[in-house]
Amino acid sequence: QVQLVESGGGLVQAGGSLRLSCAASVRTFSSYTMGWFRRAPGKERDVVAGINWSGGSPYYADSVKGRFTISRDNAKNTVYLQMNSLKPEDTAVYYCAAGKYINSYAYTRYDYWGQGTQVTVSS
Numbered sequence: 001q002v003q004l005v006e007s008g009g010g011l012v013q014a015g016g017s018l019r020l021s022c023a024a025s026v027r028t029f030s031s032y033t034m035g036w037f038r039r040a041p042g043k044e045r046d047v048v049a050g051i052n053w054s055g056g057s058p059y060y061a062d063s064v065k066g067r068f069t070i071s072r073d074n075a076k077n078t079v080y081l082q083m084n085s086l087k088p089e090d091t092a093v094y095y096c097a098a099g100k101y102i103n104s105y106a107y108t109r110y111d112y113w114g115q116g117t118q119v120t121v122s123s
Contacts, residue, residue, distance in 0.1 A: 002026045002112040004096045009117030020081040022096030033102045034079040038092035050105040059105050086121045094119050
């Protein structure tokens with residue numbers, strides 16, 4: 001069983017920055033592809049960014065490219081999402097997810113989810 005705990009959400013003005021963290025309680029963290037997803041009110045859950053267990057270039061949704069950066073620290077069992085130049089349309093609940101040895105950023109492929117953290121961007 002993998003437990004994921006997100007932190008770092010909050011209220012920020014448009015143009016501001018936030019850094020989300022997701023700490024995983026698992027011994028083999030490096031075996032997991034990690035993803036950040038978000039769900040805005042009345043919308044579907046969408047992938048934001050992902051970082052593969054085997055390395056390679058991270059994945060970003062078009063809407064966040066150039067503004068968000070995903071990274072991981074396998075020694076700390078933690079994945080991060082640095083969010084810059086935030087826009088009101090980034091307002092959502094952000095979820096961290098983990099999938100062992102997967103090579104996909106489709107949310108249906110992820111077995112473990114955090115409880116979510118609210119990000120609100122005011123205009």
